[in-house]
Amino acid sequence: MNSTFQYVGKDLPRIDAVAKLTGDAQYTDDLHLPGTLVGKLLRSPHAHARIRGIDVSKAEALPGVKGVVVGTDAPIRFGILPAAKDETALAIEKVRYVGEPVAGVAAVDERTALQALKLIEVDYELLPAIFDPYEALTREDVKIHEGCKEANVERRGSLEFGQVDAGFADADYIREDSFFKEAITHAPLETHVALANYRDGKLTLWSTTQVPHSVHRSISEVLEIPMDRVRVIKPTLGGGFGGKGEPFSFEFVACMLSRKCGRPVKIVHTREEVFLSHRGRHPMHMKLRTGVKKDGTITAVVFHNLLDGGSYGSYGLVTLYYSGQLLTLPYSLPAYRFDAARVFTNKPACGALRGHGAVGPRFAFEVHLDRIAADLGLDPLEIRRKNALQPNTMTLNELRITSCGFEECLEKASQAIGWEERRGKLPRGRGVGLAGGGYISGAGNAIYYNPMPHSNVNISVDRGGGVTVFCGASDIGQGSDTMLALVAGEILGVRPDAVKVVSADTDTTPVDLGSYSSRVTFMAGNACKSAALDVRGKILAIVAEHLGVAAEAVRITDGVASAKGCERTLSFAQAVVLAESKGAPIFGSGGYTPPKMGGSYRGAGVGPSPAYSFGAHAAEVEVDEETGVVKVLRLVAAHDLGRALNPLAAAGQVQGAAVNGLGEVLLESHVILPGGQHASPSFLEYKMPTMLDVPDVEPILVESVDPEGPFGAKECGEGSLHPSIPAVINAIYDAVGIWLHNAPITPEAVLEALRKRKTP
Amino acid sequence: MMPLPKFHLERPQSLAAALRLLAESPDALPLAGGTDLLVSMKQGLYAPGTVVDLKKVPELGSLEIGAGGAFLGAALKLAAVRDEPALKERYAALSEAAAAVASPNIQNMGTLGGNVCLDTRCWYFNQSEFWRHSKGYCLKKDGDICQAAPGAKRCFAVFSSDTAPALIALGARAQVASWDGESAQLREFPLEELYREDGISRIALGQDELLVGLRLPESRGVKSGYLKYRKRGAIDYPLASVAVALRMADGVMKDVRIVLGALASAPVIAFEAMELLEGAQPSPELLTRAAELVGKRTCPVKNQAGTPAHRKSIARVYCQRLLTGLAK
Amino acid sequence: MIIVKMTVNGNPIEVGVGDEETLLETLRQRLGLTGTKQGCDLGDCGSCTVLIDGKPALSCLTLAADAEGREITTIEGLAHGEDLHPVQRAFHEAGAVQCGFCTPGMVLTAKALLDANPNPDRDTIKGALAGNLCRCTGYVKIVDAVENAAKVYPRARVEEAR
Numbered sequence A: 001m002n003s004t005f006q007y008v009g010k011d012l013p014r015i016d017a018v019a020k021l022t023g024d025a026q027y028t029d030d031l032h033l034p035g036t037l038v039g040k041l042l043r044s045p046h047a048h049a050r051i052r053g054i055d056v057s058k059a060e061a062l063p064g065v066k067g068v069v070v071g072t073d074a075p076i077r078f079g080i081l082p083a084a085k086d087e088t089a090l091a092i093e094k095v096r097y098v099g100e101p102v103a104g105v106a107a108v109d110e111r112t113a114l115q116a117l118k119l120i121e122v123d124y125e126l127l128p129a130i131f132d133p134y135e136a137l138t139r140e141d142v143k144i145h146e147g148c149k150e151a152n153v154e155r156r157g158s159l160e161f162g163q164v165d166a167g168f169a170d171a172d173y174i175r176e177d178s179f180f181k182e183a184i185t186h187a188p189l190e191t192h193v194a195l196a197n198y199r200d201g202k203l204t205l206w207s208t209t210q211v212p213h214s215v216h217r218s219i220s221e222v223l224e225i226p227m228d229r230v231r232v233i234k235p236t237l238g239g240g241f242g243g244k245g246e247p248f249s250f251e252f253v254a255c256m257l258s259r260k261c262g263r264p265v266k267i268v269h270t271r272e273e274v275f276l277s278h279r280g281r282h283p284m285h286m287k288l289r290t291g292v293k294k295d296g297t298i299t300a301v302v303f304h305n306l307l308d309g310g311s312y313g314s315y316g317l318v319t320l321y322y323s324g325q326l327l328t329l330p331y332s333l334p335a336y337r338f339d340a341a342r343v344f345t346n347k348p349a350c351g352a353l354r355g356h357g358a359v360g361p362r363f364a365f366e367v368h369l370d371r372i373a374a375d376l377g378l379d380p381l382e383i384r385r386k387n388a389l390q391p392n393t394m395t396l397n398e399l400r401i402t403s404c405g406f407e408e409c410l411e412k413a414s415q416a417i418g419w420e421e422r423r424g425k426l427p428r429g430r431g432v433g434l435a436g437g438g439y440i441s442g443a444g445n446a447i448y449y450n451p452m453p454h455s456n457v458n459i460s461v462d463r464g465g466g467v468t469v470f471c472g473a474s475d476i477g478q479g480s481d482t483m484l485a486l487v488a489g490e491i492l493g494v495r496p497d498a499v500k501v502v503s504a505d506t507d508t509t510p511v512d513l514g515s516y517s518s519r520v521t522f523m524a525g526n527a528c529k530s531a532a533l534d535v536r537g538k539i540l541a542i543v544a545e546h547l548g549v550a551a552e553a554v555r556i557t558d559g560v561a562s563a564k565g566c567e568r569t570l571s572f573a574q575a576v577v578l579a580e581s582k583g584a585p586i587f588g589s590g591g592y593t594p595p596k597m598g599g600s601y602r603g604a605g606v607g608p609s610p611a612y613s614f615g616a617h618a619a620e621v622e623v624d625e626e627t628g629v630v631k632v633l634r635l636v637a638a639h640d641l642g643r644a645l646n647p648l649a650a651a652g653q654v655q656g657a658a659v660n661g662l663g664e665v666l667l668e669s670h671v672i673l674p675g676g677q678h679a680s681p682s683f684l685e686y687k688m689p690t691m692l693d694v695p696d697v698e699p700i701l702v703e704s705v706d707p708e709g710p711f712g713a714k715e716c717g718e719g720s721l722h723p724s725i726p727a728v729i730n731a732i733y734d735a736v737g738i739w740l741h742n743a744p745i746t747p748e749a750v751l752e753a754l755r756k757r758k759t760p
Numbered sequence B: 001m002m003p004l005p006k007f008h009l010e011r012p013q014s015l016a017a018a019l020r021l022l023a024e025s026p027d028a029l030p031l032a033g034g035t036d037l038l039v040s041m042k043q044g045l046y047a048p049g050t051v052v053d054l055k056k057v058p059e060l061g062s063l064e065i066g067a068g069g070a071f072l073g074a075a076l077k078l079a080a081v082r083d084e085p086a087l088k089e090r091y092a093a094l095s096e097a098a099a100a101v102a103s104p105n106i107q108n109m110g111t112l113g114g115n116v117c118l119d120t121r122c123w124y125f126n127q128s129e130f131w132r133h134s135k136g137y138c139l140k141k142d143g144d145i146c147q148a149a150p151g152a153k154r155c156f157a158v159f160s161s162d163t164a165p166a167l168i169a170l171g172a173r174a175q176v177a178s179w180d181g182e183s184a185q186l187r188e189f190p191l192e193e194l195y196r197e198d199g200i201s202r203i204a205l206g207q208d209e210l211l212v213g214l215r216l217p218e219s220r221g222v223k224s225g226y227l228k229y230r231k232r233g234a235i236d237y238p239l240a241s242v243a244v245a246l247r248m249a250d251g252v253m254k255d256v257r258i259v260l261g262a263l264a265s266a267p268v269i270a271f272e273a274m275e276l277l278e279g280a281q282p283s284p285e286l287l288t289r290a291a292e293l294v295g296k297r298t299c300p301v302k303n304q305a306g307t308p309a310h311r312k313s314i315a316r317v318y319c320q321r322l323l324t325g326l327a328k
Numbered sequence C: 001m002i003i004v005k006m007t008v009n010g011n012p013i014e015v016g017v018g019d020e021e022t023l024l025e026t027l028r029q030r031l032g033l034t035g036t037k038q039g040c041d042l043g044d045c046g047s048c049t050v051l052i053d054g055k056p057a058l059s060c061l062t063l064a065a066d067a068e069g070r071e072i073t074t075i076e077g078l079a080h081g082e083d084l085h086p087v088q089r090a091f092h093e094a095g096a097v098q099c100g101f102c103t104p105g106m107v108l109t110a111k112a113l114l115d116a117n118p119n120p121d122r123d124t125i126k127g128a129l130a131g132n133l134c135r136c137t138g139y140v141k142i143v144d145a146v147e148n149a150a151k152v153y154p155r156a157r158v159e160e161a162r
């Protein structure tokens, strides 16, 4: 099948790698405009306080300070979700977490700007602060947001499908478990940076954003500048993982300061400020109850989830529903009830992070399932096979499953780890474990309602035969520019490494909704494919006419057009020149709109996706029973990505995601101390894995060839995170017979569980 | 960026010049590799008016390894200590400890002297000015209470040097120079005497004093080792560490030295365990008993990652593992 | 102000720096060599790694004044014109670059390793690069790249010397 492709399915080094390897690539902080001022944010030291007044006069008087802005300078609210526009560029009446920006300063240099911050006097009236989500559920006397009807509950969500009570009545065995998944944070190596330049009524913002389109809209709304006078550009981005996936205070403030001072202003976050801004994984307090038949067939599931949302809405409502909706992958559930609440606490807001919404629930369910298997004496592989979701089915919550390679993932991962020979058979202290997962390939519905396609691509061809793809999608390090080049190259018959990509610039590229929800390959890929087909059609017509053959007979291979039975050939460039000489420069465009999908119940809008990826990971661990330290010796990550457009890039995505998961299960926690300060606001104390902490993840790419994906492709950079966490925990059980229900695990928790097991 | 506070940089070319500068400016601090001090300065923990950079002081750079022992200059890079074959062979614990500091690239910068004179560390201290202001200042910097152990009269910041426990286990002596108004005066004393069980005034050096180097006794068949517990395989400071040195003679253990790191404000010498083992034949039971005594020597507080109880139990396990490996 | 004379990527340079200026500030802000990245500014991540006299060091914890008389190599100084250094080439081909923010520090650290030890095994590579954090790749392809570079290294170096 692959042989029908010229470039798809072959390893393609990134088209921007050389620039990144030589120092040529321009990240936002590498840009410099003459006369740029340094912007800095004054942040709240309090977790919850009323702002009685702000006096900036001393700061303004400091020589070298060119401007100071405060919340009332831009009081219009924004937020990534239309239903949760609860933020302002700078805090106005209240601060709700330690680190919330309250004022911005622009000065001639960094030291002056920092000194100016110290001169700003904010009169705070301290309010009681809430850090515990259970407390947030009931404290009517402390309202973090006045608008909450019930205590500090932002939203309750519930879903019910099938006959849940009957399902339990039908079960031979019922098990209940509680789990806790701690927050983690994105920790991209590049900190957040914005460079704003307001000139002549026009604003240009270079920003480290995954969502130029959303930032464009929000800047225009909040700063009250028409959208056509705002340009947002995402330069080379040093990693996002969701942490740059929504508009942030610093972006508005850089623009406000530039407008006020009439000079470019750059704000560079320190590493600590990135931690303070957060928007990472929601801590989830989860309860699961599942009924099964003796043979392991699931009869009903009930899932409770309490999400600690932190101080603002962010993506939280989507997180809440994802956490419930996506639990129906990758096993078929006949009856399911979900109850959840997202509450506000006085911590930095939680939002979207690689694997958004499904990480906690997947960890919980996969461990829960292994416990059921253990109770019933079933093989964890068997119970997964038994319940595995099948292709071309509908889940009970109306998620439309088309391609599905879950069973193949299970087979391949278990085989690679040596499941049959090793599960339950390794010497004490060693064990293997397995877990599954499934994820969306882009959200079927846009974040805000609009009639436009989710992704659009323009392709122009220049006289030299050069192809340029224009797309609003953000390459955030995941390689989407290279993917676009590959798709365009495949369709047009030109080498992908010669295709140029202009992306993520709101002036020159057509809209794409952004890099989140694993949507880019599927959506921008499809849009690019259709734009390229448009261009190809135009070129073929000209070539055919010139060669005197039918358009269908023409092939373009490596930039040369030929036709069967015709001796003459035409280079791609010649064809373009020919077209242009006829007065029609070659240009094509295309868009992608997902099909109508999903149910009509409340909450149905979150979860539907044009395709779902599936995966299974198998881990081998070693547990030191004296120290409690767990070492992951192997991790096999089988992932059904539809088709590996570029196996090199896909393997890299799977490895990166799986290691992120290993960090989450072994090391990382983003904890807020009583008082609201971060327990670990540095790369020293926040334990992101180093090379020595993780094994060489072994990726297995499973190709189920999706009917609607570009060349059959689906997502691969997020879903490949989920199963690694429970696979490790299930392997620990195999090694030493203990179950851990909190992630990350700690050596302390391992020892405690071992002690309990010895003395029941 | 986290800019360094303004200071005046001095780069003396001799030990005498360095000492004079320090003696004459009471707000001066010595700087070696800078991998500890510059971090603290960026976080606003220190703002010396003058920084006395020691990199050009030739007297601190010597490395002599001979039959009678070794002398290691304070300015030696950790990488040099780590890679020197003679040290690896005779003083394994030291070279293992140097290899365990931070990461290889930091070992190219950090010095042995800086590691021995390392500042003590605490969750509530090693933070930015913003953080400390938000949380409340602590005894060690700007505050009047200990945030880790409220009610405590002293500071419990932890001494987390990797090489110090190894050096003490190996019987190192510190050579210190002080300024008498005209010239440098040298003196030597056991390294353990450099430290004080006090997170604030952690080392017994005056403003006009510098560590010149460390003298190691002849190795005489001593076997030694160092084990460090940390969350990650690199970058992290120790949360607990153990250095052991001993000699086997006619089937019994001699000159046993056991030193714990990162569990108190100074390295802890496990005298009870050392006494128990001295002159005894190693047996699994005996080594277990010794390891248990080691665990009793300290009571860390919650001011690092990990629980204090676990850090202590790690010391016990690591001590037993080292003893088992060395007492053969 | 201190006048510092140093060699940067083979070019002799004289530059005035502040007493409290780090080498990272000098490289990025005064010399416009923005290939050197700043991930934390506190010595924790390795993205600011440069070679000082051939050895990797963190430029965020190095005083600019200390560069006096030294030879500094940044990522901009590795390729010979169009020809990538073997480590760069290997990173490119192995897919070891994703967002690229850790890349300059990784590449320079790897180059120093191979200069000292052209045949490291996988564990040695991991040990040497362990202070450089990467959030994107899961590290596997980075280690692959260094291994691949090592395979051609002695030969590539001979070519380079010519």
Ligand SMILES: Cc1cc2nc3c(=O)[nH]c(=O)nc-3n(C[C@H](O)[C@H](O)[C@H](O)COP(=O)(O)OP(=O)(O)OC[C@H]3O[C@@H](n4cnc5c(N)ncnc54)[C@H](O)[C@@H]3O)c2cc1C
Pocket (backbone or CB within 6 Å): A684, B029, B030, B031, B032, B033, B034, B035, B036, B037, B038, B039, B054, B060, B074, B075, B078, B100, B101, B102, B103, B106, B109, B110, B111, B112, B113, B114, B115, B116, B117, B118, B119, B160, B161, B162, B163, B205, B209, B210, B211, B212, B235, B236, B237, B238, C042, C043, C044
């Ligand atoms: C990310 C990171 C991780 C780290 N991890 C570890 C670790 O795991 N283990 C560990 O031990 N250290 C660790 N360190 C700390 C540090 O890198 C090492 O301890 C290093 O050896 C310090 O040496 P230096 O020369 O850089 O010290 P400097 O920072 O130059 O000095 C340290 C202190 O010693 C004083 N001093 C230096 N030389 C002398 C002298 N000759 N006489 C008197 N006083 C002197 C200085 O005034 C200063 O107070 C880490 C640092 C970082 C940034």
Ligand code: FES
Pocket (backbone or CB within 6 Å): C037, C038, C039, C040, C041, C042, C043, C044, C045, C046, C047, C048, C049, C058, C059, C060, C061
């Ligand atoms: S920027 Fe220097 S180590 Fe992170």
Ligand code: FES
Pocket (backbone or CB within 6 Å): A189, A238, A239, A477, C096, C097, C098, C099, C100, C101, C102, C103, C133, C134, C135, C136, C137
């Ligand atoms: S490639 Fe992004 S941090 Fe390494």
